[in-house]
Amino acid sequence: MSKRPLRAPTEPSDPATWVDRHGDYLFRYALARLGQPELAEDVVQEAFLGALQSRRRFAGASSERTWLVGILKHKLADHFRRRRREEPAEYAGADSWIDDLFDRRGHWRKWPPRWTNPSAVFENTEFWTIFSQCLRRLPAQLAEAFSLREMDDLPSAKICKVLGISPTNLGVMMHRARLRLWRCLNIHWFSDKKRRR
Amino acid sequence: MSIFSCKDTVRLASESLDRTLPWTRLVALHFHRIICPPCGRFYRCLLFLRAAVRYLDADAVVVDVRHTGLSPPARDRIRRALAQSDRETES
Numbered sequence: 085m086s087k088r089p090l091r092a093p094t095e096p097s098d099p100a101t102w103v104d105r106h107g108d109y110l111f112r113y114a115l116a117r118l119g120q121p122e123l124a125e126d127v128v129q130e131a132f133l134g135a136l137q138s139r140r141r142f143a144g145a146s147s148e149r150t151w152l153v154g155i156l157k158h159k160l161a162d163h164f165r166r167r168r169r170e171e172p173a174e175y176a177g178a179d180s181w182i183d184d185l186f187d188r189r190g191h192w193r194k195w196p197p198r199w200t201n202p203s204a205v206f207e208n209t210e211f212w213t214i215f216s217q218c219l220r221r222l223p224a225q226l227a228e229a230f231s232l233r234e235m236d237d238l239p240s241a242k243i244c245k246v247l248g249i250s251p252t253n254l255g256v257m258m259h260r261a262r263l264r265l266w267r268c269l270n271i272h273w274f275s276d277k278k279r280r281r
Numbered sequence: 282m283s284i285f286s287c288k289d290t291v292r293l294a295s296e297s298l299d300r301t302l303p304w305t306r307l308v309a310l311h312f313h314r315i316i317c318p319p320c321g322r323f324y325r326c327l328l329f330l331r332a333a334v335r336y337l338d339a340d341a342v343v344v345d346v347r348h349t350g351l352s353p354p355a356r357d358r359i360r361r362a363l364a365q366s367d368r369e370t371e372s
Contacts, residue, residue: 100363107356108351111348113341115344116341121345124348125355128351129355129358129359129362133363136366183288191288192320199322199329202329202336206333209343230334234331235335240299240300255295258295258299259295262295263291266326
């Protein structure tokens with residue numbers, strides 16, 4: 085059965101109905117990024133209150149849910165920015181294991197494990213539990229750069245501006261973030277032979 | 282023979298996902314991937330990661346079966362906060 089997007093209304097519906105219509109969806113969205121249910125609930129509340137304030141600016145160009153998810157994303161970005169400021173920049177020298185993947189001539193010491201096709205695991209809740217845990221284990225700075233690039237699809241130049249870093253620096257951060265995720269999934273998901281079918 | 286080692290290729294493969302590489306590097310990257318199975322495999326892992334992040338972002342995927350929606354107390358609390366804030370805005 086094909087799902088058609090709901091026709092976008094020109095103004096948001098009665099805020100009293102938002103919690104029932106969108107609350108669970110926004111909560112799951114926030115939980116995947118934050119990991120803590122109580123924190124996810126707080127951010128969802130902030131997003132709803134923010135939406136109430138900016139209700140007049142809802143242009144109706146997108147669906148109400150897309151509009152609310154956009155506001156939630158801003159609240160999540162604020163949260164991660166605060167977290168980055170509180171966290172010392174400890175990750176800088178902590179990735180020497182990446183060099184150890186290769187021998188002196190720059191060849192793989194050990195072949196990287198074979199991964200399944202995405203379609204084989206994307207319907208599996210257990211996979212997403214592991215994947216979101218791996219995402220949350222990224223140091224705040226790496227996580228912020230990674231999510232701006234991969235989730236918000238911002239061009240690299242814009243991310244450098246937002247974070248105040250050089251293109252080279254961003255390249256290093258993205259590389260480290262990807263390799264950390266890769267390692268985390270290798271250990272916690274793909275090392276189990278049953279899951280690699 | 283490729284001018285890049287596997288270590289260089291891995292870094293370059295990640296870079297290629299974020300910016301357009303000069304064509305000489307791109308060709309060297311593709312060439313290395315073809316002749317080097319482990320690097321080909323690693324590149325597919327990078328594409329898997331990108332697909333996973335986009336999938337996660339496109340929908341509210343359940344990551345914890347014990348928490349698939351707002352808890353009843355949170356639902357009530359948010360409803361009350363919305364109603365109160367709405368009243369304050371009106372007045």
